Amino acid sequence: MYEILIEGNVCSPQGFQANGVRSGIKESGKPDLAMLFSEKPARCFGVFTQNNVQAAPVILDREILEQNTKIHGVIVNSGNANACTGAQGMQNAQEMVKLAEKETKSDAGSFLVCSTGIIGHQLPMEKIRQHTPELVPSLSERGGHHFAEAIMTTDTRSKHIGAAVATAHGVVKIGGASKGSGMIHPNMATMLAFVSTDIALPDDFQEIYQELIEASFNSITVDGDQSTNDTSLLFANGASGIAYADLNEQEKQQFVQALGEVLQILARKIIEDGEGATKLVTFQVEQARTREEARSVARFVANSKLVKTAVFGEDPNWGRLLSAAGSSGVKVKADAIDIYIGEHQVVLGGCGTGIDEDVLRKIVCLPEYTIRIVLGLGKEEARVWASDLSYEYVRINAEYTT
Amino acid sequence: MYEILIEGNVCSPQGFQANGVRSGIKESGKPDLAMLFSEKPARCFGVFTQNNVQAAPVILDREILEQNTKIHGVIVNSGNANACTGAQGMQNAQEMVKLAEKETKSDAGSFLVCSTGIIGHQLPMEKIRQHTPELVPSLSERGGHHFAEAIMTTDTRSKHIGAAVATAHGVVKIGGASKGSGMIHPNMATMLAFVSTDIALPDDFQEIYQELIEASFNSITVDGDQSTNDTSLLFANGASGIAYADLNEQEKQQFVQALGEVLQILARKIIEDGEGATKLVTFQVEQARTREEARSVARFVANSKLVKTAVFGEDPNWGRLLSAAGSSGVKVKADAIDIYIGEHQVVLGGCGTGIDEDVLRKIVCLPEYTIRIVLGLGKEEARVWASDLSYEYVRINAEYTT
8 A cells, every 4th residue: 555645755754854055056046956865874776877978977976886875865966967077077076975975974985966957067166165064954854845946957847756655564655856857958958866765675676676767767758868967866764664675575566666656757747847848648559579679669659750740730640650660670560550549549450440530639639648559469568658849849959059 | 983964864874764644643733653664674673661660562572572683664653652551552552563564565573663652541543543554655765854753742852863984885874863751741751762774783782782772861861760661772774785793893983982972962852852951961970880880879869859959050069969979879988079060179088178159150050061970989980961850840740630
């Protein structure tokens, strides 16, 4: 049994404190320096961008987690991604970690750092040096919302959620915050997600976490590109006194399901907040040989410019869906493919069903709907959530100047 | 020595006849039924779409060429792609071949068929049956331009070119026509290319032809998707009395170079004709480990929506270029990457060079320019030509209704 906590945030689980302040990195003067902290070091699991061009904080966090996975917290700045900044950028990331460790009186190697914002500019370190000392004293169990706000770049609203899982040993909580500019800002297309929980998790939970990230943050698509900074961190501090190992199979399953739902909600909030996005379409690929193939097809179709413009234009264009499914690189069989828009079958065995387009138009005019592509090859499936490709998308991305 | 013949077309080489007529498949009443014919059967080489969803004529042509590569010609219709049309579609494609063979008094299995146009509708066979007999009597050595016109869908101009190669044995000619709607029409995004030559070519020329297609038609990108109908056919009828085998190494090289240039010109004409396209950018990737990796990076960057909108917005946004290069799936090293916009180096070893943006803006405001991405990993390179992502692109693709 678990319930979703709408007002939940990174401080919902026991033993976590957070904060967010204005340091002046953002010209807008909005909050841009944040911290999540656990007195008791938490087992930390990280999943990072697959981009071969990685920002300094991503490189550094990987290194830190290779040495030590007992982590007190993370310091985050928005407004500057510290990406493509060379040796100076790495020094600055290291200094941010040291500042956080010093102010929180934590051991060396027990803090992580994330940055999001413009690429190719050095961090204004004097501002970070000046404001980190004021970030720490006001860390609070009520600071989760401040944290979620201070990590925003061009997000129009902060993104947070929580969950409570009932077990025989008591309640375990999960809290999370995410930021993602989605379509909004081209050089700031970083996705960050921070999830806290007061359960104690074993080392081999990494694999489960990775799989949950695949089904959430790696299953949303706006641009098709991965940014230089994408980072997702899970902190499990065990402050509830309950360990994952103590749970029975059903409880474990419940916890994993709750964590997965928290991650999916945080991911979908990014898509929903994409400026220029007028639709949220779920692309569900079924009967694939493997889950990877299902994902490849779903991602390719969801990223197709022709599909995305058809979604924007409210055009039930099954020809583009079928052609994109064939073009994904996965060996599909055209005459085995069925496609559904909402409830309505539009393709049967690779041919159009001739369904009345007025019926379909009622579906594609909705703000949210599902497209199912049934490959007829196996038993695996995957879902990808995507936004559309609108005039607004082009305007925002074309008008932005470096 | 070779020269490009601006007014060249599929009838420039000896022994080829062509024609194009109005059959009424297109509602506009424009020419939509075409034929290319060689009295002497030609060695035919085909390269087809890699899409797993293939139109009936693509499936049929592959089958025909597996049985017999001595081909008299091809019958082409525009206005209807005969794709996703099931068993009836295959019967119709077969009937088109038979009609062409009957009217030209050619042997069974010596004709090919291509279709381009809307997906998911059966061909109006009665129109094709009625008009094929009038297509054939008026086949002519001066029909190359009619052919190029009748294969157009939403192309705004017909695309043709030729070349003449001087050899010690005499002159060999090459002629070609292409059509591609590029961004223009989503359900008609078929690329067709037909090239004729009066040299005799050996069977093992397929490999060279394939490589030339890679460097031309497979190196242009508008949408990133491959259509269900993409087809490129090369007909070598030997009517000049000259065989490729007779040429010396230098002459062979000249012929291949001329053929390559003809294919590249035909490919670039497709990009230039893309409605909504305001730019033609050459993405040149250098110092890759392999040519395939160079191509993967070039294609990924050229297809990136963030890069394409920056090109449209005349924004010299090197951060997006670097991030896209890292995101392509090829294992690049960020700190080894240099990037040039026009002559100007914008990235050195993965960091911005801090070059004055006004200097760059002069380049990115040009209708055509080159972006070079130097990976520092090896010696291979590849080029991709791409258009931008404009409001007009979204309008055309969103407003189209099935």
